[in-house]
Amino acid sequence: xxxxxxxxxxxxxxxxxxxxxxxxxxxxxxxxxxxxxxxxxxxxxxxxxxxxxxxxxxxxxxxxxxxxxxxxxxxxxxxxxxxxxxxxxxxxxxxxxxxxxxxxxxxxxxxxxxxxxxxxxxxxxxxxxxxxxxxxxxxxxxxxxxxxxxxxxxxxxxxxxxxxxxxxxxxxxxxxxxxxxxxxxxxxxxxxxxxxxxxxxxxxxxxxxxxxxxxxxxxxxxxxxxxxxxxxxxxxx
Numbered sequence: 001x002x003x004x005x006x007x008x009x010x011x012x013x014x015x016x017x018x019x020x021x022x023x024x025x026x027x028x029x030x031x032x033x034x035x036x037x038x039x040x041x042x043x044x045x046x047x048x049x050x051x052x053x054x055x056x057x058x059x060x061x062x063x064x065x066x067x068x069x070x071x072x073x074x075x076x077x078x079x080x081x082x083x084x085x086x087x088x089x090x091x092x093x094x095x096x097x098x099x100x101x102x103x104x105x106x107x108x109x110x111x112x113x114x115x116x117x118x119x120x121x122x123x124x125x126x127x128x129x130x131x132x133x134x135x136x137x138x139x140x141x142x143x144x145x146x147x148x149x150x151x152x153x154x155x156x157x158x159x160x161x162x163x164x165x166x167x168x169x170x171x172x173x174x175x176x177x178x179x180x181x182x183x184x185x186x187x188x189x190x191x192x193x194x195x196x197x198x199x200x201x202x203x204x205x206x207x208x209x210x211x212x213x214x215x216x217x218x219x220x221x222x223x224x225x226x227x228x229x230x231x232x233x234x235x236x237x
Contacts, residue, residue, distance in 0.1 A: 107131045129170035141210040158186030183223030
């Protein structure tokens with residue numbers, strides 16, 4: 001089965017009577033795929049822009065809780081927004097390929113991504129476990145997933161509360177690298193009503209299509225728990 005564009009034109013004789021029809025069918029499968037990719041990219045861009053506005057407001061509120069003066073508030077907010085820009089840049093490839101990317105590791109990647117949302121004086125994000133290199137081909141997809149986890153925690157989860165915390169543990173299980181993301185101290189985790197949003201759809205695309213992995217979310221009263229499993233061969237290739 002293929003997608004086609006069909007054109008049908010009448011064939012007339014010398015008296016103008018229709019005596020037949022000509023049909024031309026064009027295979028537009030690749031055109032449809034290109035349009036679907038474009039639609040997905042536009043939705044992703046819209047999702048990212050909305051996220052950045054929401055997170056920027058959260059960063060101002062986070063900085064205001066600890067700032068003792070307007071100057072300190074401005075410096076703290078500026079530093080966090082700069083960290084957010086660095087983390088956001090990790091979710092985009094550098095050009096058409098990833099040849100220019102610098103090597104990174106699991107822990108350095110997650111620390112860059114969560115830096116805008118943590119409080120150095122009172123750390124609320126604990127990172128532990130193994131540390132492995134992340135290939136250039138996998139870093140964009142993994143960064144996108146971890147960034148989505150962090151931004152959702154800021155907007156709806158543990159980091160939206162003054163006393164909430166997040167624990168991130170990297171582990172090896174067989175031939176896979178597993179990320180355990182556990183939230184505590186925030187509002188009770190509740191599965192979205194009416195299905196998952198575009199951010200969840202984007203996450204599942206990154207997990208299944210780009211990393212060949214699996215993601216499981218557990219909506220617990222004490223907070224959301226996420227288990228992300230990625231084959232080592234896809235992560236370190």
